[in-house]
Amino acid sequence: MNPTETTEALVARICRAAKAAAAPMACAGTAAKNDALRAMAQGLRARSGELKTGNAADVEAGRSRGLAAAVLDRLLLTDERISQMADGIEEVVALPDPVGGIERMERRPNGLLVGRMRIPLGVIGIIYESRPNVTADAAALCVKSGNAVVLRGGSEAIASNTAIARILREALSTAGLPADAVSFIPRTDRSAIDAMLTQEENIDLVIPRGGEGLIRSVAGKSRIPVIKHYKGVCHAYVDEGADIAQSVAICVNAKAQRPGVCNAMETLLVHEAIAPSFLPPAAEALFRAGVEIRGCPETVRLVPKALPAKDSDWGTEFLDLILAVRVVPSMDAAIGHIRTYGSLHTEAILTRDHGRAMRFLREVDSSLVLVNASTRFNDGYQLGLGAEIGISTTKIHAFGPMGLSELTTTKFVAFGDGQVRR
Amino acid sequence: MNPTETTEALVARICRAAKAAAAPMACAGTAAKNDALRAMAQGLRARSGELKTGNAADVEAGRSRGLAAAVLDRLLLTDERISQMADGIEEVVALPDPVGGIERMERRPNGLLVGRMRIPLGVIGIIYESRPNVTADAAALCVKSGNAVVLRGGSEAIASNTAIARILREALSTAGLPADAVSFIPRTDRSAIDAMLTQEENIDLVIPRGGEGLIRSVAGKSRIPVIKHYKGVCHAYVDEGADIAQSVAICVNAKAQRPGVCNAMETLLVHEAIAPSFLPPAAEALFRAGVEIRGCPETVRLVPKALPAKDSDWGTEFLDLILAVRVVPSMDAAIGHIRTYGSLHTEAILTRDHGRAMRFLREVDSSLVLVNASTRFNDGYQLGLGAEIGISTTKIHAFGPMGLSELTTTKFVAFGDGQVRR
Numbered sequence: 001m002n003p004t005e006t007t008e009a010l011v012a013r014i015c016r017a018a019k020a021a022a023a024p025m026a027c028a029g030t031a032a033k034n035d036a037l038r039a040m041a042q043g044l045r046a047r048s049g050e051l052k053t054g055n056a057a058d059v060e061a062g063r064s065r066g067l068a069a070a071v072l073d074r075l076l077l078t079d080e081r082i083s084q085m086a087d088g089i090e091e092v093v094a095l096p097d098p099v100g101g102i103e104r105m106e107r108r109p110n111g112l113l114v115g116r117m118r119i120p121l122g123v124i125g126i127i128y129e130s131r132p133n134v135t136a137d138a139a140a141l142c143v144k145s146g147n148a149v150v151l152r153g154g155s156e157a158i159a160s161n162t163a164i165a166r167i168l169r170e171a172l173s174t175a176g177l178p179a180d181a182v183s184f185i186p187r188t189d190r191s192a193i194d195a196m197l198t199q200e201e202n203i204d205l206v207i208p209r210g211g212e213g214l215i216r217s218v219a220g221k222s223r224i225p226v227i228k229h230y231k232g233v234c235h236a237y238v239d240e241g242a243d244i245a246q247s248v249a250i251c252v253n254a255k256a257q258r259p260g261v262c263n264a265m266e267t268l269l270v271h272e273a274i275a276p277s278f279l280p281p282a283a284e285a286l287f288r289a290g291v292e293i294r295g296c297p298e299t300v301r302l303v304p305k306a307l308p309a310k311d312s313d314w315g316t317e318f319l320d321l322i323l324a325v326r327v328v329p330s331m332d333a334a335i336g337h338i339r340t341y342g343s344l345h346t347e348a349i350l351t352r353d354h355g356r357a358m359r360f361l362r363e364v365d366s367s368l369v370l371v372n373a374s375t376r377f378n379d380g381y382q383l384g385l386g387a388e389i390g391i392s393t394t395k396i397h398a399f400g401p402m403g404l405s406e407l408t409t410t411k412f413v414a415f416g417d418g419q420v421r422r
Numbered sequence: 423m424n425p426t427e428t429t430e431a432l433v434a435r436i437c438r439a440a441k442a443a444a445a446p447m448a449c450a451g452t453a454a455k456n457d458a459l460r461a462m463a464q465g466l467r468a469r470s471g472e473l474k475t476g477n478a479a480d481v482e483a484g485r486s487r488g489l490a491a492a493v494l495d496r497l498l499l500t501d502e503r504i505s506q507m508a509d510g511i512e513e514v515v516a517l518p519d520p521v522g523g524i525e526r527m528e529r530r531p532n533g534l535l536v537g538r539m540r541i542p543l544g545v546i547g548i549i550y551e552s553r554p555n556v557t558a559d560a561a562a563l564c565v566k567s568g569n570a571v572v573l574r575g576g577s578e579a580i581a582s583n584t585a586i587a588r589i590l591r592e593a594l595s596t597a598g599l600p601a602d603a604v605s606f607i608p609r610t611d612r613s614a615i616d617a618m619l620t621q622e623e624n625i626d627l628v629i630p631r632g633g634e635g636l637i638r639s640v641a642g643k644s645r646i647p648v649i650k651h652y653k654g655v656c657h658a659y660v661d662e663g664a665d666i667a668q669s670v671a672i673c674v675n676a677k678a679q680r681p682g683v684c685n686a687m688e689t690l691l692v693h694e695a696i697a698p699s700f701l702p703p704a705a706e707a708l709f710r711a712g713v714e715i716r717g718c719p720e721t722v723r724l725v726p727k728a729l730p731a732k733d734s735d736w737g738t739e740f741l742d743l744i745l746a747v748r749v750v751p752s753m754d755a756a757i758g759h760i761r762t763y764g765s766l767h768t769e770a771i772l773t774r775d776h777g778r779a780m781r782f783l784r785e786v787d788s789s790l791v792l793v794n795a796s797t798r799f800n801d802g803y804q805l806g807l808g809a810e811i812g813i814s815t816t817k818i819h820a821f822g823p824m825g826l827s828e829l830t831t832t833k834f835v836a837f838g839d840g841q842v843r844r
Contacts, residue, residue: 023761023785023787026785026787027784027785100784106806108804108805108806112795112799114805114806117783117784117791119787119817121817121818122787122817204816204817204818205818219645220645223641223642225647225816225818225819243840246839246840249840249842250840250841250842253842253843254842257842257843258843339445357837361539361835362449362522362539363445363448363449365445365448365541365544365833366833367833367834368833368834368835368836369539369833369834369835369836370835370836370837370838371836371837371838372837372838372839372840372841373534373836373837373838373839373840373841373842374841374842374843376842376843377534377836377841377843378834382530382843383530383536383834383836384528384530384536394626394647395541395543395544395626395831396543396626396627396647396818396819396831397647397818397819397831398831399831399832399833400832400833400834401834409817409818409819409820409821410821410822411787411788411789411790411791411821411822412789412790412791412800412805412822412823413783413790413791413792414790414791414792414793414795414799414805415779415792415793415794415795416792416793416794416795417668417794417795418665418668418671418672418794418795419672419794419795419796419799420671420672420675420676420679420795420796420798421675421679421680421796421798421799421804
C-alpha cells in the first residue's frame, strides 16, 4: 500500500483487481472453492492470536472513543466467536454450489435446445458497520457462489477486519484461487464508500448491511444497483375464530423471543369479534414476558394495563419489548393497515379459516407471509436457504432472505446444429 | 388535466395513481386481465380512425420539424400497423399468467411448509422514444404480469401515444380493472423524465427503451432500479475444425439477415488453423450479401478485397452491413477478445468439438451464448419466452430477453400450524 495514494485511487485500484478476479472465480470448480473455504476456516482457527491482537487494538480504541458497551460487545472477538466464524464458513462448504447448472432446457420448434445456466453476478460490494464476523460470513458466501467481493467495514473494527481479510486472502491463494476475489478496502473515511459507489464498471451489486441511515445513504448515492434491506415493521393479524392458545403462543414468540431483530413483531392487529376473548389472555402472557403494550382505545378498554398508543406507534420498529396493538373491524382493515404502515418485511395471519388464509397470502405483498406461525421465521436458515447475506425488502432481483442462489443470475444458452433465423 | 400544473406535480400525481392501481392489479385474476387485453385489442381496431388522426398530427409536426425519413416511417401508423399492434396484444392473452403460482414448496424439519409465490413487481416505468407501438406492447405485458405501468414516450409520437393510451385505459375500465394501471405522462419535456426518476416511492423498476444515450442518461439520474439494455457488440468464433458450409451460412445469417438490430453479429473471430480454408468462401458469401469486411492483417492477406480494420472497429456496433474480422491463435484468444470488446449481449461458437463448445458456454458470460447457431436468436420470441419487453445486458434481476416472468418476483409464503422459533 502506498500511503500517499488518494482514497479514490486506492478504491479504484482495489475494485479493478476484484473485477479481474471475477472471471477466474466464475470458472472455478466446486472443489477449488470448497478447498479455499476450508483453508479460510482453518486459517481463522490457527491464527486466532493474530486476530485477537488486531481486535484488542479496535476494542481499546473504541473504549477510549467512548463507544457504548453494546457496540464494544459486538466488536469483541473471543476464541469462541472466532471458532463460530470458522464454523460458519464450514457450513457454507456443505451447501450445494449454485453455479453451472442449466435450468428449464427446452427444445424450440427449429430444434434449438434453449436453457438457462446459473452464473455468478461478478463482483459484490458489501458495506457494513461494526461487526467483524460480517467480513468472514459475506466473503464465504461470495466465494461459494463464484463471485469476487469488495468489503468495506466500519472504522470501529478496522484492525480486526484487516486481519480477517488477510487470512481469507491467503487461504484463496493456497487453494489456487485469486486472492483479490476477497478484496478489502483498508480506509474508513466516508469518501471510501463514495468512491466505491461510483465503481459501476467494476462492481455489479452493492449490499449495505447496517442501520437504515447507512442503507438510505448508500442507495441515494450509488450508481450501482443496491439491494436494500430496510426496517422490519412486522405485523401479526389474529382473525375472527383463530385458535386462541396457539395464537397467544405465536404472538409471544414473535414479539419476545428476540425483540431486537428485524423479524420481531412490532404491531398486533386483532379482529374485533375475537378481541374480547383473545386480548386479555394474550396481554397477560405478553406482560409476563416483559412486554409493554401500546393499544388503540378498544385495546385499552379490554386490557386496562395497556398504555394508549400514539399515532407514531403504528409503523414504528421498536426493536424492544414494546408492542402496538389495534383492534380492527375486518381482515380488509388489517390488510389496509399493513399497506399503510408495513415495511414489506414479514406479516402473519393467525386463523382457522382456509379461504381467509389464502386471501391474506395473496393480498399481502411482504417478503414473507405466514399462516399460523411466528414472524421470527424470516431468516435464510429457517426458510431453508442454508445461509443468508441479508434480507431484501425491495422486489428487484431478490425479495426476502438472500442465500447463495440470490448471489447468482442466469444466462441463456442454446445448443444448435446450424440453425439460422428465417 | 390542469394546464398550469407543474410537470413535477403532474408526474407525481400520475405515479401515485399508478401505485394505487398496483394493489388491485396484483390481485386481479387471469380472466379479468385477459378481458382487459382483448378489449384493448378490440378498441385499437375499432378506433383506428381516431388513432390515425392523432398520428397524422405527429407525422405532420415531424415533417415540418425536418425529421429524417426513417424516423417518420417508424412513427407512421397505418391500418396494417394498427392491426399488428392489436394482434400483438392478443398474443399476450394466449401466454400463461405468471402470477400466483407457488414454486419449490418444501417441508422444513419443524413442519413449516415454505414456498415462493410469484408476484408482480408493482409499478413499472417505461421511458421510450419514437415508436408508438411500444405504448401498446409494453402496456399489454405489464397488465398481463399484474403490474401497473407509467409510460413516457417521445415528443415525436405524443398525439399517437395519447390516443393509444386513452383507448387502453378505457379497455381496463370496461374489464373492471383500474384505468390507472396504464398511466401515461402527457408531457414530453426532459423534466418529465427527471421527475419520474425521483418517484422511488411509487415506481419499482424503470426500463428505458431506446438508444444508448437515453439509457445512460436514465441510469445516471435514476433513484429507482433501472434495467439496462446497452448495445449489442455480438461475436461469432469459428473454431478449428468447424463445419465450413454450416459456419458460412450461420455467419451470413448473423450479419446480414437484419443488420440494424442489436443481435446482429458485429465481429467475426476465426481460429488461425481454419482461417485459410474458411475465410475465402465466407468472405465471398458475405460480399454477395453486400457486407463490407474490415479485417486484421491476416484476414486481409487471405481476403484481398477486405479493408484493413482500424482499432476502433473492434467493439463497434455497426448496425449496418459492415463486419470486423480477426484471425486469432486460439479459443482463449477469442474469449479474451470478447471479454475486452464485447457487450455481454450475444456470442456464438461454431465448432465440432464438444469439449470446447462446453468450455465456451461456461467461460463467456453474455446474456445468450450459442453453439452452432446464429446470434440473431437472442430474442424473447425465438428463445421461447413468448414476448419480450427488452433485453437486459446487466446481470441484476434479469439477464437477456425479459418476458412476463421477468416482470415479476417471488415472495416467500409459509403454511404453519403453530410453529414458533426456539
